[in-house]
Amino acid sequence: MSLILLTSTDDPSVPTSARNRAAVVEDFARSQLFDRTFREGMELVEETAAYLDGEGRRDSKLLSRSAALAYAGESMKLTTRLMQIASWLLVQRAVREGDMSADDACQPRYRLADRKPEAEPTSPELPIALVEFLVRTEKLYDRVLHLDRRMYVNAAEEEALNPVQSHFDRLTAAFGRG
Template sequence: MNEFSASESTLEGGRSRAAEVRDFARSELFERTFQEGMELVEEAASWLDGDGRRESKLLSRSAALAYASESMKLTTRLMQVASWLLVQRAVREGDMTAESACETRYRMAERRPESDPTHSDLPIGLIELLVRAERLHDRVLHLDRRMYLADTPEPENNPVLSQLGMLEAAFRE
């Protein structure tokens, strides 16, 4: 299926995917999600630049390395969410067509299953931000899949990838 036909696909009840996207972009759910996402981006940036920077200087070498890794994961996850939300806002404001927003390049990437933060001495502020960002990412991913891939069959679980993921997690400890 090409990108254009994905936007024109018909959902249950005969509605087009583009109509679903337009309706969501104008919804209160979008407004609340957008507000929460942008506030979390600002809060994380402020914490990382302020308290997080001060706390990271007090960490051991191994904890500081874990801090750097986890803060990078946090910012990457939040930027993915913010990008997706900004596409939806562009649809709402008429800066982008709903059909264009249906293109695969605007889809949310799956979040790889991850183990808990990599070091027990990480600042609690970072851990709290990580948990909130993961929950928000998962909700936005669910919205993305529901809006854009509702009629696409779910991929089958790949046992080889599952085993590789478990091995990877075991060797990180």
Template sequence: MHDTRAPDWRDDVIQDFARSELFERTFQEGMELVEETASYLDGEGRQESKLLSRNAALAYAAESMRLTTRLMQVASWLLVQRAVREGDMKPASACEERYRLNAGEVSRTGDAEAARGELPRGLTTLADRAERLYERVRHLDRRMYVDSETAEPTNPVLSHLDRLKNAFGG
């Protein structure tokens, strides 16, 4: 079972990120993209989808589901980081698997990819923006929670002593 207790130094990394300008910009971008997507899908996108061929309509449904799934994963992750920033959640809790980005890819099917050229430009533009945001947040998630699990903060004195021990067979 995965130990969800973050070391103190990792708590600091998580809290520092949650208080950073990068987080604020990413949070703002993510929430604006969620709102913009919802507005598009409920309005213009709904109208455009009615004009599509059967295959393109199926691809539209698949792409819009993929888009909303991706955005909800990002929004959820960002809200957890904000909860850490505001003291509503401990950094160690944010390390729990249930609060992390879903490791599984939300990928396009072959049919959806083939029909992508028939999809409305508004949908494909939103999907591309959401994919880029998702990849950035996934990178942040890995850096903060996966890479930091194996990266212990190094003490230069102890590191040097270990090298001396190894060099002299100690």
């Protein structure tokens, strides 16, 4: 007896939209765009950590009390944003390496949150290096968020975009392919 495993791209009970989304996720995870984005994201994490642990620590000690508080707040925002990017990239890598299915990667808990446009850093005294890391991180976050939105269109948005396909998917799921 042989066991046949159906993935989302093979299972007729899974709507076409979900099969397509999983295929897009798998294709992206194997792409050069992913390779470049992953490398850029992880390098930015390492550069930022090195700065905050070394030169940034020295820079922050030279700041006034109010600027030092602003530095602490901005560095926390920076590290939080970088961890969100890194987590998203690691999910995509898990898909690439077969440690996670594309269907699992499509779950809402792995999506990036929309970001509110950030105001200028709260102190003009902040070290230029910190400000540059903030800018680079926000740009990368915006690019990754764009990829996330393009790859993981949720079912409600997809149904609104193509209600006929949605009805066809429901019929196919109910009656199978004939």
